[in-house]
Each structure stands twice: as C-alpha cells, then as structure tokens.
Amino acid sequence: MELPEAKQKFIEAWGKLxxxxxxxxxxxQVHALLLVTSTELTTEEIMESLSISxxxxxxxxxxxxxxxxxxxxxxxxxRKEYFFADKNTWNIARQVAKERRxxxxxxxxxxxxxxxxxxxDSKDPEFATFNKSVTDIxxxxxxxxxxxxxxxxxxxxWFWGSIFKMFK
Amino acid sequence: MELPEAKQKFIEAWGKLxxxxxxxxxxxQVHALLLVTSTELTTEEIMESLSISxxxxxxxxxxxxxxxxxxxxxxxxxRKEYFFADKNTWNIARQVAKERRxxxxxxxxxxxxxxxxxxxDSKDPEFATFNKSVTDIxxxxxxxxxxxxxxxxxxxxWFWGSIFKMFK
DNA sequence: ATAAACTTTCAATATATTTTGAAAGTTTAA
DNA sequence: TTAAACTTTCAAAATATATTGAAAGTTTAT
Numbered sequence: 001m002e003l004p005e006a007k008q009k010f011i012e013a014w015g016k017l018x019x020x021x022x023x024x025x026x027x028x029q030v031h032a033l034l035l036v037t038s039t040e041l042t043t044e045e046i047m048e049s050l051s052i053s054x055x056x057x058x059x060x061x062x063x064x065x066x067x068x069x070x071x072x073x074x075x076x077x078x079r080k081e082y083f084f085a086d087k088n089t090w091n092i093a094r095q096v097a098k099e100r101r102x103x104x105x106x107x108x109x110x111x112x113x114x115x116x117x118x119x120x121d122s123k124d125p126e127f128a129t130f131n132k133s134v135t136d137i138x139x140x141x142x143x144x145x146x147x148x149x150x151x152x153x154x155x156x157x158w159f160w161g162s163i164f165k166m167f168k
Numbered sequence: 169m170e171l172p173e174a175k176q177k178f179i180e181a182w183g184k185l186x187x188x189x190x191x192x193x194x195x196x197q198v199h200a201l202l203l204v205t206s207t208e209l210t211t212e213e214i215m216e217s218l219s220i221s222x223x224x225x226x227x228x229x230x231x232x233x234x235x236x237x238x239x240x241x242x243x244x245x246x247r248k249e250y251f252f253a254d255k256n257t258w259n260i261a262r263q264v265a266k267e268r269r270x271x272x273x274x275x276x277x278x279x280x281x282x283x284x285x286x287x288x289d290s291k292d293p294e295f296a297t298f299n300k301s302v303t304d305i306x307x308x309x310x311x312x313x314x315x316x317x318x319x320x321x322x323x324x325x326w327f328w329g330s331i332f333k334m335f336k
Numbered sequence: 337a338t339a340a341a342c343t344t345t346c347a348a349t350a351t352a353t354t355t356t357g358a359a360a361g362t363t364t365a366a
Numbered sequence: 367t368t369a370a371a372c373t374t375t376c377a378a379a380a381t382a383t384a385t386t387g388a389a390a391g392t393t394t395a396t
Binding site: 002003006013016020021022035037039087088089093103111112117120125127128129130133134136139143146147150159160162163166 | 169170171174175177178181184185187188189190203204205206207255256257258261271272276279280282283285286288293294295296297298300301302304305307308311314315318322327328330331332333334
C-alpha cells in the first residue's frame, strides 16, 4: 500500500470510530489528517484535502481547538493561520477523557447524586429497585470518575504499568 | 422528589448519556425504564410508558437483547412476552464493553495492523509522521484491548480493587 | 482611508438517523 | 381450520445532525 492510500484509510477509519463514539465524523477526519501530516496546514489545504466547505473547516477546527487537540500558529510575515495536531497519543487520550468527563460524566453524576437521595418505602419493590439501580450506577460512575482523575494526573508509563499489574 | 418523577429523571439522563456515546436515545431509555422497574414489562407497557410506537419498541427490545442487556420471559398460560433487564451494574458495564470491543475496536485494530505494515522512506517526514502516529495509536489500541479483556474476565471487586491500587 | 487577505457566521440545504403505523407474519387455542 | 392474540417488518414520514456558501466581519499593509 502506498502512503497516500494509507493516509486515506487512516482518515476513514478514524472518522468512522469517531462517529461511533459521538464525535462528528468530519471532526475526527480533520484530526486524523493533521495527525498524519508532518507540516502545519491552512484552512484552505484542509478544505481541499477532505473536500469540505470553508464554513465546515472553520467550525471543525475551532471545535478541535476547544477540545485541546489542535493548535494554530502564525508564520512570520504571513496572514494565514496554520493548524497542527498534538501527535502524542497519550496526550490525545487524556485530553479526550478530560473533556468527556467534564461535558458528560459530570452532569450525569450531578443528577445521580440527586436521585440517590430520593426517599421511599423500602418495602415497596418499585422503590427498592429504583434505589438499588441508581445507587449502584452512582457507585460505578464514581469509580470511573476516580480512574479518569488518576489517568489525567498520570504519566503514560505509570498508568499503563499499573493497568498491566492487573494481569499479575 | 417523588418516585415517578425520579424515574422520569433517570430515564432522561440515561437516554442523554447514551446518545452522547453513540447509543440511540430510545434504546437507552427503554433500558433505563427496565432498570428501575421491579416487574417484567410487556411491549405494550413499554410503548405506553415511553410514548413510542409498537415498531420502535419491538426493534429497540431486539437490539437490547442483541446487546445482552435485556431478556424476555414467557409466563405460563400467557402469550405475551415480558421483558426485563439485568440489574447488575457490573454485568451491564462488561456487556457494553464486550459488544463495543467486538463491533468497533476490533475492526479498527485490523485496519491499524495493516497500516503499521506500510513501508516507506524513513527520511521522508511525511512517511515518518504517518508511521509514528499509526504505530503509537496501534499500541494504545492494544493496551485498551488488553484492559478490556481483563475486565471481561474479572470479578467486579477484583477489578475495581486493582484500579484503586493505582492510587497507592 | 482603502482594499486585499483572511476568518467567522448562519440561514438554507442536504444528509443521516430515528420513528411510525399499518400490513404481513406467526403462534396458539379451540 | 379459523380466528384471536400477539410479533415483526419496512416504506414513508418525521426529526435531528451536519454541511454549504455567500455575506458580513476582521485584520493588516499601504
């Protein structure tokens, strides 16, 4: 397989994975493109390369910057903005974990905390079932949250090393 | 907050979280409804309770059974099918992890394995960048895969116990 | 000030996903 | 059989999400 075809395959695969995980396909594709490109790219080049419109490219790049996955730089004497992605996979994973935790896990945990407090007759099977499910899910959410917190603080080797210890 | 309102809130929250993670909202809501209901429910009751059509209820329940999150049972002397959800949170997490691993991680890993093999001139920055990104992502994917495998085999206490050791 | 170079916005449009509901299919009891 | 009770299917409709592109906005150089 030649490099351009391989890049194309990577962009497609990353786009598909992204869309399966609630990240818009174009956003994942722009990210993928920047990951496999050694130079910084302009909006123009990204539009061209992925056949997307200016508006789409602009919004997507802003989103990616909002996620902390892409940065822009200005070259001396030029007015165009150049974009590049952090290529450190560990940073990418941490950044995604950080954002999703904030955007999705936190709001759900807030609701669960409310629901755990709901009082009722523990003899009532409906209440008992509700209470058990909500309490259990709340505990798991807290475990996930703590694990993510650890991951955010951790160095890559330490983190995977710890995971591997689980295999004994 | 009263129980019916609390159930409603839970169903909404679970539906929202699901849709942010690539699981269709209705599917997550039906699952949530079954999680907080002590009795088995018929298609009719689920349709009624969530205001969804028969077709939608039927397809969603089949999907949930496909994910291994819901089962049906037949009551003696009755023709209707009754549905209920496994209420063990750890089982739910494992089941979801298992399915998504098979449906999403495996196909991506297959592509990454191909892309890692692509040969090129290591003096060419374009090739070097491509190769590094793909190789790094492949490694992380393999780590995630192994962690999931461990999780699938593990008992709940052992798994979270191991995670907690990470905090020292 | 002006205009060229560039970026951002957003209403309109296109695309993708989900839902409906009525018809077709299946099973069971009599 | 037949018919009632129930489940499944799927084309059409509704809804939600993503994309376009031209106009408006901004910045910089002259």
